[in-house]
Amino acid sequence: MDQVSSATEVDDQGGNSKSVKVSKWRESDDQFEGSIGEKPSRNEVWGWYLYEFCSYFVQTVLIPVLFPLIISQLQILAKDPFQEWQSNHHGMLCSDKEIHLYSTLTKRTITVNGSNFSSLEWTSIAWVSGLTLSIPILTFISFHLNGHYNSIITASSTAIGVFFCFPAGFFKTTLIFIPYIAFIVLATTVSTASHTHHLSLMILSFNKKNQNRHKKSSFFSLYATSFGCLGSAIISSFIYHMLREPDDRNLYTLWIVSIFSGLIWLIGILHVITAINRTSVSSVSLINSIFYPCSILKYPNAIGGLFGVFLSSFTTMCIFTGCVLFIVGQLCIKPLHLLYFWLIYFLFPLVSMPLLHHLQQLIKANSVKMKIIGFLLSLLSSGFGFYFWESHWKWGHVLLFGGIQSIGSGVLHAYGRVLVLECAPIGKEGVLCVWYGWIRAAGLCLGFTVASVVPGQIRTSFGSAFVAALVGIIVLLFGNVGDDVGAKHVSNESDSHGNHNLGLDSKESDSV
Structure with missing residues (x-):
């Protein structure tokens, strides 16, 4: 504290405040070095990548694609969908199975207390239920993420999500899918928070030059994406393969996909074995831990970064869901072409993300500029889709659209995580990661809901995504997001000294 007091005196006397700030920032790092540990080994990094491989699909495919399809298999249409289809599509040829599948997804056949819902809307209700259920859980773990419980939280949340993947087709009732999906949403939201928090501690374990940390965080996040x-x-390829089975077997074949997804997700727990038990100490008492998430209000730049994450998640999911429903329900493209769209959308980042990392280093762009690039690509795809919605798209146009949007989606996800971690004050990474996990899930849910309420009306979903991307660019440009990291860490460190929140040793941390 004497060093901090003397540094403050120098500032008051009009000395070189910038050098003092850098000195204070480095001293802050020294205090945390013992709890964070050494640089991550190759096994730890690959284990972290493995969990992303085994869990990213939960919020991008499992919940928005697979579960609505399973729910649709339990629905019975009151009217013949083929006659209505012919009157709305003016001679477009489409197989009976495709027409029936699309109708069971979009028609409001689920009746509860006089209200009617479609399979897509029912999934949205379950998604919202899971987000609501996760609020008290995330509030509780936001403090404990900074301690010795990160691996336990990741493993237990993953186990809960995997468990509810297994009985997806056992009970043939629509109502049971509310708790199924809700607990899976809860599990993936919590595991996303703990997984992101582990990345923040791995980044802090590198040398104290903040520029090197920026390179490492973007490198890890891009390759993980x-x-x-x-x-x-x-x-998604497995889903397509199982949908080729006869209609009377689709429920069981999709159930197999859910079980297979759960098993892959379970493999991700290996990350807990390879990960070092890193900690980021904090002096917040357990009595006040219920208000711990509210400490984010002290960091407006972090709030701006989280708002950008929300808008990017909303934009990407709204475009993806709206486009899939449009090309299936309005364009009536061949099922094989839909598979090509999914493959382009999900496989193109394998090439584009590593190249973008080199591009970032070449043009020396920070995470804010890279995220703006992602929003611009989403503006391009949603704007063209909105303008040419009445045109007859060929499947080549669909693939081009999928390739452009895949880059935008990957950039927004990868650099959104990086931007949030850059805003995280040392010792309070758990707060930002908890908010990141919930905000990202909420944005995806809202984007899915907007596209599901008006299936096939691509102007609504694409127009909403266009506005969200435009607002996201404005927030990043004028929202004071991504300030100079050295000065920012100093400010946070000074706040922590003022609140006695810095630098407990391991014994004091355990006693708290």
Whole structure:
């Protein structure tokens, strides 16, 4: 504290405040070095990538694609969908199975207390239920993430999500899918928070030059996104393969996909074995831990970063869901072409994400600029889709659209995580990661809901995504997001000294 007091005196006397700030920032790092540990080994990094490969598809494919399809298999249409289809599509040829499948997804055949819902809307209700259920859980773990419980939280949340993947087709009732999906949403939201928190501690373990940390965080996040998209491509391909089975077997074949997804997700727990038990100490008492998430209000730049994550998640999911429903329900493209769209959308980041990392280093762009690039690509895809919605798209146009949007989606996800971690004050990474996990899930849920309420009306979903991407760019440009990291860490460190929140040793941390 004497060093901090003397540094403050120098500032008051009009000395070189910038050098003092850098000195204070480095001293803050020294205090945390013992709890964070050494640089991550190759096994730990690959284990972290493995979990992204085994969990990214849950919020991008499992919940928005697979579960609505399973729910649709339990629905009985009151009217013949084929006559209505012919009157709305003016001679477009489409197989009976495709017409029936699309109708059971979009028609409001689920009746509860006089209200009617479609399979897509029922999934949205379950998604919202899971987000609501996760609020008290995330509030509780936001403090404990900074301690010795990160691995336990990741493993237990993953186990809960995997468990509810297994009985997806056992009970043939629509109502049971509310708790199924809700607990899976809860599990993936919590595991996303703990997984992101582990990345923040791995980044802090590198040398104290903040620029090197920026390179490492973007490198890890981009490659993790690539592996995650590969997992999504595998699951989406498996869904397509199982939908080729006869109609009377689709429920059981999709159930197999859910079980297979759960097993892949379970493999991700290996990350807990390879990960070092890193900690980021904090002096917040357990009595006040219920208000711990509210400490984010002290960091407006972090709030701006989280708002950008929400808008990017909303934009990407709204475009993806709206486009899939449009090309199936309005364009009536061949099922094989839909598979090509999914593969382009999920596999193209395997090449584009590593190249973008080199591009970032070449043009020396920070995470804010890279995220703006992602929003611009989403503006391009949603704007063209909105303008040419009445045109007859060929399947080549669909693939081009999928390739452009896949880059935008990957950039927004990867650099959104990086931007949040850059805003995280040392010792309070758990707060930002908890908010990141919930905000990202909420954005995906809202984007899915907007596209599901008006299936096939691509102007609504694409227009909403266009506005969200435009607002996201404005927030990043004028929202004071991504300030100079050295000065920012100093400010946070000074706040922590003022509140006695810095630098407990391991014994004091355990006693708290």
